[in-house]
Amino acid sequence: MSIYDSTPLIVWVGLIFGVMGGLFIIINQAYSEQYKHSNFWVIGFFILILSRIIFLYIPYIRGYYSWRGDNITQLGAIKDILSIGHIPSDNVYPITHILVTEIISVSGLPIEFVVNHSTAFFSAFYVVLMFLLSSAVFSTKKERLFSVAAIGCVLFDGYNIYLMPNGWSLLYLPIFLYFYFKYLSGECSFQFNLLFVIILVLYPFFHPVSSVVIIVTLVVIGITNYLIKLFETKKITFKSIFYHIPLNTLLVELVILVPWILSFQKFNLNIRTFYHSIAKGTGPSAITQMGNTLDKINVNGFEFLKLLFKTMGDELIFLILAFISFILLLRNHNERKNNEKVVLVLALMFSIGLIYLSYLFNIIPGLRLIGSDRLVSYLVLFSPIPVGFTLNHLFNMKINIASVICLIIILMASIISIFSLYPSPYVIMPNNEITKMDMSGAEWLISYYNPSIGTTQIMSPVYRFANGILGIVNSTQFKHREPQVPDHFNYTHSIYLGESFATDKYFMVTMFDRVVYVSVWKVVDRFNDEDFEKLNTDLSVDKIYSNRETNIYYIHNV
Numbered sequence: 001m002s003i004y005d006s007t008p009l010i011v012w013v014g015l016i017f018g019v020m021g022g023l024f025i026i027i028n029q030a031y032s033e034q035y036k037h038s039n040f041w042v043i044g045f046f047i048l049i050l051s052r053i054i055f056l057y058i059p060y061i062r063g064y065y066s067w068r069g070d071n072i073t074q075l076g077a078i079k080d081i082l083s084i085g086h087i088p089s090d091n092v093y094p095i096t097h098i099l100v101t102e103i104i105s106v107s108g109l110p111i112e113f114v115v116n117h118s119t120a121f122f123s124a125f126y127v128v129l130m131f132l133l134s135s136a137v138f139s140t141k142k143e144r145l146f147s148v149a150a151i152g153c154v155l156f157d158g159y160n161i162y163l164m165p166n167g168w169s170l171l172y173l174p175i176f177l178y179f180y181f182k183y184l185s186g187e188c189s190f191q192f193n194l195l196f197v198i199i200l201v202l203y204p205f206f207h208p209v210s211s212v213v214i215i216v217t218l219v220v221i222g223i224t225n226y227l228i229k230l231f232e233t234k235k236i237t238f239k240s241i242f243y244h245i246p247l248n249t250l251l252v253e254l255v256i257l258v259p260w261i262l263s264f265q266k267f268n269l270n271i272r273t274f275y276h277s278i279a280k281g282t283g284p285s286a287i288t289q290m291g292n293t294l295d296k297i298n299v300n301g302f303e304f305l306k307l308l309f310k311t312m313g314d315e316l317i318f319l320i321l322a323f324i325s326f327i328l329l330l331r332n333h334n335e336r337k338n339n340e341k342v343v344l345v346l347a348l349m350f351s352i353g354l355i356y357l358s359y360l361f362n363i364i365p366g367l368r369l370i371g372s373d374r375l376v377s378y379l380v381l382f383s384p385i386p387v388g389f390t391l392n393h394l395f396n397m398k399i400n401i402a403s404v405i406c407l408i409i410i411l412m413a414s415i416i417s418i419f420s421l422y423p424s425p426y427v428i429m430p431n432n433e434i435t436k437m438d439m440s441g442a443e444w445l446i447s448y449y450n451p452s453i454g455t456t457q458i459m460s461p462v463y464r465f466a467n468g469i470l471g472i473v474n475s476t477q478f479k480h481r482e483p484q485v486p487d488h489f490n491y492t493h494s495i496y497l498g499e500s501f502a503t504d505k506y507f508m509v510t511m512f513d514r515v516v517y518v519s520v521w522k523v524v525d526r527f528n529d530e531d532f533e534k535l536n537t538d539l540s541v542d543k544i545y546s547n548r549e550t551n552i553y554y555i556h557n558v
Contacts, residue, residue, distance in 0.1 A: 002424035002431055007058060012418075019153045019414050022047035023407055026149040030142050031395065031403040041145055045131075048152030049124050055418060056120035056160060057152070060256030065439055066116065066468065068460075068512075071162040072488060074477065075115050076467030078104070082111070085518055088473055093204040093265055095388030100163070115163050122171050123160040127151055129174035130384050136181040137341040139387055142395070146406070147388030153414045154314050154516055155515075156419050169203065169210035170377055176203070177382065180221070200249065203255040208267075211257045213378050216355075217348055218250050224347040228340060240331050287360045297428055298523045313416035315376070317409065318383040322349060325386035330392055345385045352379045356523040363407040364547070410498050434465075438510050442549030443469055445508060451477045456485050456505045457529070460511040465508075487526045489536050498558035507553040 002010070025044030029035040066072050074097070080088050082102045095356045104114050113237060130151050134144040159167030181194035204211040222245030229244070261267045294300060299307055309316070326346050329336045336343060352375055358364045359372035391409075395402050422430035442465035455462045461482065466475035485507065490500045509532075518528040535553070545552035 002426065003059060003062070003422050003433075004405065004419065004423065004424055004426065011058065015209070015418065016411075016415060018047055018054075020050040020232060020407075020411060022051065022152060023125045023410055023414075026145050026152075027403050027406055030145050030149075033133065033142075035141055035145060045148060045152070046497040047138065048149070050126060052127065052153050052155070052461055054125050055421075056123060057117065059161075059422070059433065060116050063436075064433050065436045066112065066117075067162055068434055069162075070164055072464050072468035073472065074163045074165070075111065076472040078111060078115065079468075080473045083471055084473065084501040086383070090264070092167075092266075093205070093207050095202055096165040096168045099168075111227060119159075119161060119163050121166065122168055123155065126171040126174065128173070133174040133178045133181070133382075134385060134388060136178050137339075138344070138388070139391075141337075141385035143388045143392045145388075146395075149383040149385045149406075150318070150387045150391065150410050150413070152410075154318070156315055156378050158379060158421070161421065166209060166374060169207035170381060171347070171380060172206070173210060173276070173378075174214070175199065175218070178347075180217075181344075184221075184225070191307070197252070200252050202255060204253070204260045208233045208257065208261055209374060210378075211253060213326040213352070215250060215253055215257075216351060217458055218253070220348050220351045221344050221374065222246060228343065239317045253551075284554055287362075296524055297521060299428065307428060311414070311420050313420070315380045315415040317413045317416075318380055318387055321390045321409070322346065322383050322386040325393075338477060339389060342386055342389050345347070345382050349379060349382060349386075391459055403505065417440070425520045428520060430512065431519050433512070434468075435511070435549060437547050437549035438512070439469070440547055441508060441510070441552055442466070444545050445506060445552050446470065446475075449477075453504050453506060453537070454479065455482045456507050458509065459516060460508055460510045460513055462506070462508055487533050489535055489538075493532060496540035496558045497535065497538050501555060501557055503547050504557050505554050505555040509535075509551045509553065511549045 022044045025047070026041050029038070029041040031046070035041050035457075045219060066075065073424070077088075077091060077097045078100050081097055082104065087098070091097065100118055103109070103118065104111055107114070127148060131144060131148045134147040138147075140142050156163075159170055176196075179199065182192055183196060192331055203214055215497070226244040294304060294307075315546050325342065329339060329343060329346070355364075355372060356375040356379060359375065394406060421425050424430050433494050438460070442462065445462065446469055446492055448467055455478070461480075463475060463478035463482075464481055466478040469475075482505075483501075485497070486500050489497045494500065514527075514532055517524060522528075536543065540556045540558045542554045542556070543551055544554050
């Protein structure tokens with residue numbers, strides 16, 4: 001159930017030493033100020049990027065076919081475009097699928113290979129974009145080096161693993177902020193302005209949540225810029241407010257985003273539900289729901305703090321360093337004046353943090369319906385900028401062990417992120433790998449599937465596999481909301497599983513389904529080994545396929 005256990009220890013040791021080597025080169029170059037007349041720091045940067053890519057490729061080197069959930073459905077969306085030659089009318093996030101389809105068409109590489117390996121390159125490209133953004137924020141190369149060293153091998157979440165439009169749109173956001181800061185500085189040529197407009201136009205089709213974050217960014221940076229000038233001039237005019245808030249840019253984004261969202265019925269339902277949630281103020285808070293989930297797996301008190309550190313320790317380190325940068329800027333007017341763009345980034349992070357807290361504590365009901373549960377990823381996205389500022393300030397304090405402290409801080413965040421990125425028992429999550437045997441079993445079921453008979457599942461919904469095998473367009477006969485099998489297959493109350501269903505059902509059981517509730521989530525007490533033994537002797541259930549990993553059953557209604 002863990003890629004960390006199945007991968008030889010020497011691989012992880014080698015990766016950590018690689019990260020240490022890359023960090024040492026960059027930090028040493030900054031400490032000795034050799035970066036001023038040498039580009040040797042580029043070697044350290046390259047080592048960090050290479051370590052990042054190798055870490056993200058380990059699952060595919062070990063033979064993983066794909067990942068559960070949305071990842072395999074995205075594979076189906078790409079197959080749709082390749083098979084029918086155009087974007088289906090119900091494709092909400094076409095940019096990611098178009099990019100991957102173009103790579104497949106030009107390179108001639110297998111679809112699965114490109115889908116599996118492309119996100120790692122986007123993750124590495126994010127580090128490059130952060131270096132580019134830091135060049136627009138900081139006037140000295142030292143601060144840029146600290147920013148890129150900080151994020152070089154820190155991977156905050158699964159968006160670095162999975163092919164997900166939200167993840168790709170998020171990792172690409174630094175280039176938007178880079179162009180916008182260049183625009184604010186008056187340094188943009190016509191070509192840069194054109195690229196900025198193209199990004200604005202494309203983002204609603206990349207992902208609506210990222211497009212909303214762009215709108216928030218434009219408003220927050222505009223208001224913050226106005227407040228900065230207000231403190232300097234002590235004059236309030238409405239003209240200056242509209243001067244700092246880019247209304248034309250906002251209008252472009254809104255005019256594209258709103259009609260695009262409203263053209264899809266699934267968003268209409270979300271918007272109506274969001275409106276009713278605000279009007280009625282109903283529903284439990286996200287923090288309450290999280291607490292209920294943690295109670296199911298017996299995590300509370302000190303165990304909760306341990307889990308929080310394991311899963312979000314890297315984010316917490318970056319947010320603490322960002323908060324320190326806020327204190328440093330608050331105390332020193334000259335630092336504030338010389339680092340206005342760092343102030344703008346902090347203002348943006350603060351605003352996103354407020355919205356996320358509003359979601360967690362249900363201050364604004366219904367925020368979950370517009371993707372606010374994903375905002376923690378946006379919150380830390382630009383954090384390497386204030387982190388670079390804080391680390392540079394630490395160096396400027398002339399502490400003898402400053403370089404050692406920086407190395408330890410960044411290395412700690414990197415190690416925490418490495419061992420929490422992939423789902424594993426270490427973070428009380430099952431490995432969500434899809435094996436080739438899973439796909440083989442699903443292909444057999446799809447080949448002989450009778451559309452008049454429904455399906456049921458534990459944690460392997462057939463429609464996801466059908467998406468990846470047939471494409472989304474050709475798998476509409478597989479319903480998204482089929483019932484799950486009851487706990488313990490209802491053997492605590494009935495003799496036959498067939499008594500739990502009103503009609504016959506197909507039932508696919510993967511190795512993942514058999515292991516998850518008898519190992520990592522054993523405390524939930526949903527299934528045990530005895531339940532699966534009873535299933536194989538249940539007279540209302542026929543085993544119609546098996547490849548020793550994946551079994552397919554036919555459940556007769558009794």
